[in-house]
Amino acid sequence: MSGIPRSSTRRAASRRRPGRGALLPAALVLVASCSGGSDSGKAGADGVGDPLFPRLGNGGYDVQHYGLTLDYEPEGNHLHATAVITSRATQDLDAFNLDLKGMRVRSARVDGKPAGTSRKGTELTVTPGATVGKGREFQTVVVYEGVPKEITDADGESVEGWVETDGGAAALGEPTGSMAWFPGNHHPSDKATYDIAVTVPKGYTAVANGELKREEVRGDRATFSWHSAEPMASYLASVVVNEFKVTTTKAGDLPVYVATHPDEAAAGPKMAELLPRAIEWASGLFGPYPFSSAGAVIDHNPYVDYALETQTKPYFDEAPTDAIVVHEVVHQWFGNSVTPRTWRDMWLSESFAQYAEWMWEEKHGGRSAQHIFDDFYDGKDPESEGIWAFPPADPTPETISDPPVYGRGAMLLHELRRGVGDDAFFAIARQWVADHRYGNGDTAEFIALCERKSGRDLGELFDKWLRSEGKPRR
Numbered sequence: 001m002s003g004i005p006r007s008s009t010r011r012a013a014s015r016r017r018p019g020r021g022a023l024l025p026a027a028l029v030l031v032a033s034c035s036g037g038s039d040s041g042k043a044g045a046d047g048v049g050d051p052l053f054p055r056l057g058n059g060g061y062d063v064q065h066y067g068l069t070l071d072y073e074p075e076g077n078h079l080h081a082t083a084v085i086t087s088r089a090t091q092d093l094d095a096f097n098l099d100l101k102g103m104r105v106r107s108a109r110v111d112g113k114p115a116g117t118s119r120k121g122t123e124l125t126v127t128p129g130a131t132v133g134k135g136r137e138f139q140t141v142v143v144y145e146g147v148p149k150e151i152t153d154a155d156g157e158s159v160e161g162w163v164e165t166d167g168g169a170a171a172l173g174e175p176t177g178s179m180a181w182f183p184g185n186h187h188p189s190d191k192a193t194y195d196i197a198v199t200v201p202k203g204y205t206a207v208a209n210g211e212l213k214r215e216e217v218r219g220d221r222a223t224f225s226w227h228s229a230e231p232m233a234s235y236l237a238s239v240v241v242n243e244f245k246v247t248t249t250k251a252g253d254l255p256v257y258v259a260t261h262p263d264e265a266a267a268g269p270k271m272a273e274l275l276p277r278a279i280e281w282a283s284g285l286f287g288p289y290p291f292s293s294a295g296a297v298i299d300h301n302p303y304v305d306y307a308l309e310t311q312t313k314p315y316f317d318e319a320p321t322d323a324i325v326v327h328e329v330v331h332q333w334f335g336n337s338v339t340p341r342t343w344r345d346m347w348l349s350e351s352f353a354q355y356a357e358w359m360w361e362e363k364h365g366g367r368s369a370q371h372i373f374d375d376f377y378d379g380k381d382p383e384s385e386g387i388w389a390f391p392p393a394d395p396t397p398e399t400i401s402d403p404p405v406y407g408r409g410a411m412l413l414h415e416l417r418r419g420v421g422d423d424a425f426f427a428i429a430r431q432w433v434a435d436h437r438y439g440n441g442d443t444a445e446f447i448a449l450c451e452r453k454s455g456r457d458l459g460e461l462f463d464k465w466l467r468s469e470g471k472p473r474r
Helices: 020-034 267-286 322-330 347-363 369-378 403-420 422-435 443-454 459-467
Strands: 061-073 078-089 096-099 104-110 116-120 123-127 137-146 150-152 159-164 169-172 192-201 205-208 211-218 221-232 239-242 245-251 254-260 294-298
Touching: 061 239, 104 116, 104 123, 123 137, 192 205, 192 239, 205 221, 205 254, 245 267, 254 267, 267 294, 267 322, 267 347, 267 422, 322 347, 347 369, 347 403, 347 443, 369 403, 403 422, 403 443, 403 459, 422 443
Parallel strands: 061 192, 254 294
Antiparallel strands: 061 078, 078 137, 096 123, 104 137, 116 123, 150 159, 159 169, 169 239, 192 221, 205 239, 211 221, 245 254
């Protein structure tokens, strides 16, 4: 997730592990699990074997597109919805699973024909009337309703999922919350395009990812139809409902859509001015902005204490600082376009977003990146508290959003930059986002790229800053 914490444990700006020997095996376990097992099996696996969240996601198929039609009533927090999921079978399927927490499933169909369903925990098993053959594209339609719930993170403190607010709701998905409001293959390794149509009472605005294709009012209800043409991990999908004030502008040729809660009214114009500047600056460092639109949602939400890099429109629980805005903007490259292959690779997203804050501060007359590094190392920066608790590449489900993933990860990037030089460092960053655009990347791949582009053996540097326990010696 992205979000700079109000406390130094933030969710400091997103979310969390391996030792050196575990890096490649973790990736290999995931690949094997995603395949859903051997072709002789006829049921997709009920999890992809993620090293931190093994039951997230499902095997046997690859989602291509989600079409979500939501009818939401803020009074009573009730949702009536239909999910149309277009997938490709990666094995013969007599049954397959979708991740869904709570809600009542009214019906399911596969390729237009009734399908059976059963529930166990957060697993919704769908049994089509006939086997779906390997390699076939198929469509699953699930009709469901109910009161979507919050999900408490593994740390026992932060909440995500469908968070009811004083004036509406915010659907936030990192790392497991998306299952609270739509059925899907909820692991970051399975990215898809999205169409999300949300109907709400007239006077409310429903904001989702991508571009607003249509806004239609019928009687006392209004429908907002959003389209995301570029692939997105489900944890980055979002719907936010409230009586927002909307500001539209441009960042070059990019349409920019900013929705602001009335209680944060002054933040809207500032965001509309800051976003284009931050996008232009980040594009100069990391390459072209990866999506066809940009924006933000500035909520007034006392129930969460973080910002989140929801794709194309980062979510802010309140008026953010410039640093937090920069953090979430840079996540559009690192985390959104290039998504961690497993949750253990989260440091790859958070370190770049955090390090971008340091570079932004330096550019705007504050401390240099080296000065901030020194302050973190010496414990003089408030956000440095707890950064030595564990190696950035070795979090647990409870610590995936803790300071080592952010601050110590940023320190690693600074040491990498110092070691290989500016030209090689920024060439590495641009090559990383180009090579993995709209896909996934892991730690082993990143290290291999760094060594290839720099022409150096960087094992000692990564061992010291990424994998070692405790505070490294300088």
